[in-house]
Amino acid sequence: MVLQISHQVVPAFAARIACVLVAWLFMAAAIAQQINAGPYVPSPVSVVADMLKIAGIGPRDFVIDLGSGDGRIVLTAAKVYGASGFGVEIQDNLVKLSNEAAKAEGLADRVKFLKQDLFKTDISQATVLTMYLLPNTVNMLSEKLKTELRPGTRIISHDYSLADWIPEETKHFDLEDKIKISGVTTTLIFLYVVPAKVAGQWTSKVAPEVAKQPVTFELSQQMQKIGGMARVGGREVPIEDPKLVGEKISFRLPVERGRPLNFTGQVKGASIEGTVEAGGVRSPWTAALSK
Ligand SMILES: C[S@@+](CC[C@H](N)C(=O)[O-])C[C@H]1O[C@@H](n2cnc3c(N)ncnc32)[C@H](O)[C@@H]1O
Incomplete structure (x- = not known):
């Protein structure tokens, strides 16, 4: 007799819990549908x-x-x-x-x-x-x-x-x-x-009068904070003073004492177009994201 009752009670109890859960889920979904993000208070x-x-x-x-x-x-x-x-x-x-x-x-x-x-x-x-x-x-x-x-x-x-x-x-x-x-x-x-996405490996084209060897660089990114290393010819150099504001990027490579390469450019998806300046000489610079 006792066993019989518990057999009936358990499914009834489970059904009740299920109903409460479903109701709760509906409520949560309704709230999630439209969150009041703030009262009406006009900006002066x-x-x-x-x-x-x-x-x-x-x-x-x-x-x-x-x-x-x-x-x-x-x-x-x-x-x-x-x-x-x-x-x-x-x-x-x-x-x-x-x-x-x-x-x-x-x-x-x-x-x-x-x-x-x-x-x-x-x-x-x-x-x-x-x-x-x-x-x-x-x-x-x-x-x-x-x-x-x-x-x-x-x-x-x-x-x-x-x-x-x-x-x-x-x-x-x-x-x-x-x-x-x-x-x-x-x-x-x-x-x-909103910062452009620039993390990854970039391969640059620069004029020979600015850098005789190819320039590649690897950037890491946390929102607009960027940093990394570059390779000029066989040499690894740190990226100095890197800045990213929206799609505008700039940084400096200390390749030669007193004659750093100053890069500025505009990020366009997986490419950058801009200029590089060294010792007062300015020339076009492009870079492409390779990884
Ligand atoms: C603090 S008022 C700002 C009004 C206006 N932007 C200003 O600065 O004068 C915030 C407004 O957001 C509206 N709001 C709250 N939640 C919202 C939502 N989920 N979708 C659209 N508007 C919402 C409110 O009704 C309110 O008018």
Whole structure:
């Protein structure tokens, strides 16, 4: 009798647990579908101006604002700098308000606002990406920014930094307007530039008057931090003062005392085009990624 009861109870109990688990999974999936990345708190007008200035925005830029609120960042970028772009926002009324403002300002042919989850937005078209979101959500976006944005894209974040990125510029100042927003006057604007991928072995072509022997170099990379060694002829030399900002790369090879080779170039996928300077002589330089 006892055995009979436990046979019936165990499957019933297991079924119950399964139901709870399924319900929990559905709930988790629903939450995951749309994470609220932050409440609606508009960036003060002066901060918007600073963000766009730090981005060095121009008419050829395409701006995407993640969580666009009343649309002020994209609208200002279009109105003042002639840029185009879009904003995504989860609140219906704000999307409507922004599109109405775009129409009223005569900007609707260049900017639009979509009711869309920022985590599911295709951001690959951006040349400038802006955000004013909660600190943890800024960091949840880190991987998306790394994989979807093209090298050279500028990222501007109001107040919160990206933990594993190194800013190219940080503006830190006090603003009275921020007291009603965050309770303090502290205001931060971070500028990041998506680095090109340069890790690997490169083979260079340089003019014979600059280096008679072939130049190859191997780069290691952690975001925009790069380093490595070069081989000039049979000799190994360290890469000095390496810099990578977006697609712009530069470094120095101390091949001869007082006559180093100074390389600067633009990374284009698996190739680099630029110039090399030695002893005041400047000539073209190209490199190709071999591994
Ligand atoms: C702090 S406000 C910033 C508004 C505007 N970018 C600015 O700087 O003035 C953040 C905005 O993100 C929106 N938001 C929050 N989660 C979102 C999500 N998952 N997808 C799209 N928008 C979201 C909020 O509704 C809010 O309007």
